[in-house]
Amino acid sequence: GSVGGSLVAGHFADRLGRSRVLVSVYLVGAAMMALFVLVGRSLVDLLVVGALLGAFAYSESPLLQAILSHGIEGAPIRAAFGLYFAICYGVGALWLPLLGYIIDTAGFRIAFFTMAASFVASALIVLATRPPHVVEVRLDVSR
Secondary structure, three states, X not given: OHHHHHHHHHHHHHHHOHHHHHHHHHHHHHHHHHHHOOOOOOHHHHHHHHHXXXXXXXXXXXXXXXXXXXXXXXXXXXHHHHHHHHHHXXXXXXXXXXXXXXHHHHOHHHHHHHHHHHHHHHHXXXXXXXXXXXXXXXXXXXX
8 A cells, every 4th residue: 555555646746736635645544544443353344444544644755755855946955855854753753652652551542543633633734834826937038
């Protein structure tokens, strides 16, 4: 799901807009995380929901990187991506012990619901920070 999901998300992001697809990925990913612990013991259901969860959860990072790449044109790209990955891995380093604590104290179900809630919060942040639609017009002055 992670490879195929990223390819499909990238295809749609190029046609529908990166932010719009990112919000969709977050929301469907959140639903799949919640559903993963609610489907019960059916192996088929777990496989289907797990594949969809992988497709949507792993599509988020490439979309974020594409948005960053598009948004930093003209800026020092190496420094921007260095900072991006430092923040991502730094937050991830803090996130894992927090999830471990949640699993120890409340169980896996609550941990999955917490991850789903973090995806919903991320979607809301993207919606709140989306720039207005800008139409770019280029004039051909070489004639």
